[in-house]
Amino acid sequence: MNIGVVIPAFNEEDYLEKCLAALNDAQKSCMAQNIQIQILVVLDSCSDKSIEIVQARKIDYLECNFRCVGKARDLGVRHFIAQGVGWVACTDADSEVTHDWFIQQCLHQPTDAICGIVEINNWHTLSEQVKRDYLLHYQDKMHHRHIHGANLCFSTEAYLLAGGFDHLECHEDVGLVEKMQSLGLKISWSNKLRVVTSARLVGKAPQGFSYFLLNLC
Template sequence: MLVRPELLADALRGREGARMGPMQRMRGTMITYRVDIVIPARDEQVLLPRALASVERSIAVAADHLRAPQALSRRSPTCVPGVALDPGALDARVTVVADRCSDGTVAVARRHAHRVLEVRADSVGDARHRGCAAPWGPGSELGAGGGPDGAGSAGSLLLATDADSTVPEHWVIEHLRHREDGAEAVAGTVAVADWDERDAGLAERYRIEYARRDDHVHGANLGISREAYGALGGFRALPVGEDQDLIDRCRASGRRVDTCSSAPVVTSARRAARAPDGFSDYLNALELT
């Protein structure tokens, strides 16, 4: 069962605080970790509930971890084992960007996300950017959960995933660990759990090809500080490769970009692509080899 977003937000928001350095730490105040999660969706009424449920679970696990970091620090895999997060509150908000949807996507999102933006985007890059750049507060299009003013904080983190994907329960906390360690952006990996729609040998071919590289970039598993996102101009309105483009510009600017394989996002192996030349088309091509 999905947690109603207004209840989740009330439970996780906690008192306002500030941190200096990556997360604006100040002595004598409760730390508030701010995370905005953006999910673009086009006609995803079937898979979106599962995606949102996984995100909500990851938020809840992160909130528990931040209440008692020492007690829970060893329960999840990490690429930065030496990093300790200070106790604090989690202010996490989920935006679904419903792009030209003709099914029940908007209704699903309004029940379970904090905010829903209905748009007619030029590309997936445009849709992602609209969700990341839209201000919170009066005048924004809020779903059932609403959301506080002031998303633009130097200590806040933007996370991107997709409507056909599910994140692991330690996804949010792992991205926070990398941010605390000084990373401005994190490029995470993806995995596929269900190959039923595909040829029998594709799973093994994918595993072999994927293992050849360690520099994967996926919009389904990407994190970036809001400060870096703003300085770089955010996702560009590209029909494909908007995720790689953002990470490339981040690296070119001299900012630190981490790769992370410890919190893979499970994505769909479906044949019908939502974005041209995206992950589905990559699998389609690999299937022909």
């Protein structure tokens, strides 16, 4: 299986190194299996040291000036489509995939898309009440209905059928999955695919995951 990983980044020097290190660990975990991994960071309007972090790890990257996560993700996915990659996995620069992330994607085949879950990396920055409210809302189980751009995978055929990510500043992930659902494509809602994400309250996408946490405070 050939998997292309797309990571949009807008000034993510504080998180990007850990994100790439986690992907490297996950890649090593499946070296004995027939899984080919290509990682691509889409540097969108970066003015910090994000590009230096990517270059130091010798990771492929594209540069753009969209300031739009939907356009950045779409650029990365279509880059892989042009290379003939059949499966794309999306995550975020402030998130860390688990060591079996790629293996789980293979175990879920055949499917058109997989919606995984996210875990908060550090509850210490949030109140106990916020933690309780979040855990009351969040469904860490199979057949959940959460959609996260930090943990979303799909076949490129399904992506093209659905028309790809809309060029939105947020909720492009929800839009894509809803379009796939309207086409009757097979979507796997799994808590086996896990990603640890930051608890920051000021995110890069308006009304994204950070906005959700902030509204719980």
